[in-house]
Amino acid sequence: MTVPVLVIGEALVDIVGTAKPRNGNGKSTATPGGSPANVAVGLARLGVPTELVTRFGTDPYGDQLGAHLFGNGVQLAPGSVDPNFRTSTATATLDAAGVATYQFDISWEPPALSLSRGCPAIHTGSIATVLEPGAAAILGFLESVADQPVTVTLDPNARPSITPDPVSTWAAVRKLAALSDLVKLSDEDCEFLRPGLSPVQIAEELLTVERTQCVVITRGGNGALGVSRDAQVDVTAPAIEVVDTVGAGDSFMSALIAGLEQRGLLGEQRLAGLTSDQLHDIVDYAVKAAAITCTRHGADPPTAAEHAAKWGS
Template structure:
């Protein structure tokens, strides 16, 4: 399909720098036995799409470089992005991807995929997007699945002179069955990034022979300024060269965990934007985040994930729900909520 780009959305402030997210869009088909129905629900999803929506809801001007087709599922994705104020640059030549999510009794999701990934026809607007952005985020299936993964890597290299870069591997063993190959690809993206986030499940699969703390420290040595780990109900850990913060998970009634890590990532980006720590000229600022700022940042992203867990599906919070990082008690006192 030809590249498609949506213009600015009504009601959104259209000044200030852009955040660009690169990666897959898909439709989640959710089977939840707790709801007492055999009919699955279909929702737009994909980790990068969820991060883009999360960033936009937190008042960041956001573009998503992605793939979806001109088919019913693709229209569902296009409508979702438009309604959330995300400008879409869509390329590719395959049908819209799907993921079947089967939830267990705790709300945790297990996925099977029918997915393809490429950016055919979108290279020119995608390059313009990353070169005009304050920050660029990527990860998940888009960083490992050919042929699109090579395009993503080139876009990250083009972005670095202009923008800070974040990466979330969001590993999918059902897609990347070669753990050693996925590990090599992941470390290549880690080394090209300023901010990296992973889950404890990601690190256990990538590095079964070492602890998450050892893996985080090894990633920090590859070059990022900040490495974040999410651990579900056990809460997040964030490390920099200046310090480490660990918080417990927030106690909330869990509807499901779909999209919680993506909401954490979006809030991490938003929080760093509020600290003026995004953009290539701010790399030194990013390196110098204080322990108190790091504590507040972890609490802010932790809260975003908790809000998402409290309601069904990948439904990240708005800025009205989450508040601002600098206005929070955690920022003022250096203590979590």
């Protein structure tokens, strides 16, 4: 594959800290992040050429982001680096189990969106799909390419601190999901967006539209569930020692896309012919990529070689 996968969404700096102990000060570190940017890095590390449409500044945080993205082989779309833009941040606080909660200082307005001839897939999600004015630009772009031979994947990655109303947020997710071939959710997304429904019920609801062919729901240490029109797979997670969960869902998402690419299911194929065995193997590959990330600090997705060395695949 020579034309890169197109990833659209925020790139920001994660300020990751631990909660303050009673008699001391918490510690914090600044690391590159943003869910779509993490997915772009994860794809590049797994050997999938990737272009990121984002926006960040030329301030110190922006310089850190740029070095990180270029250093991992991610192409940046024109206009993504803007000297008049202040780089966004997310402050992540880790609890005793290494689970992160976030507070955001972010604005979002992407540069012009366009689709290169031969692009096999578009991925978007997270804050970029709900924060205006960028959210409307993404929705309009996906509508404009709906008849093109390109696979669309979506990870809403719900952020209640930014969109506290689950009803309106779910309505926005449904509009984007109807333009997507694959939708990935977490169990936390499900609880916030559709309380009272099981993951399978939510997947079945999303699969009622013509375009959507597959829904994958992650369940933290319990693995993930994959549901297509013809199959349902339940994949367990390997036992690991968790350092933190920052970026784990993004590593999972990038590995999902990479797994589809490896099997020739992107582009005009649009997941057509996805079998139960393929779905299981792709979800298993993604679960194991996320597991590696959980054993390291911050959003640090594995390379293809690291994945193979750890899990033999």
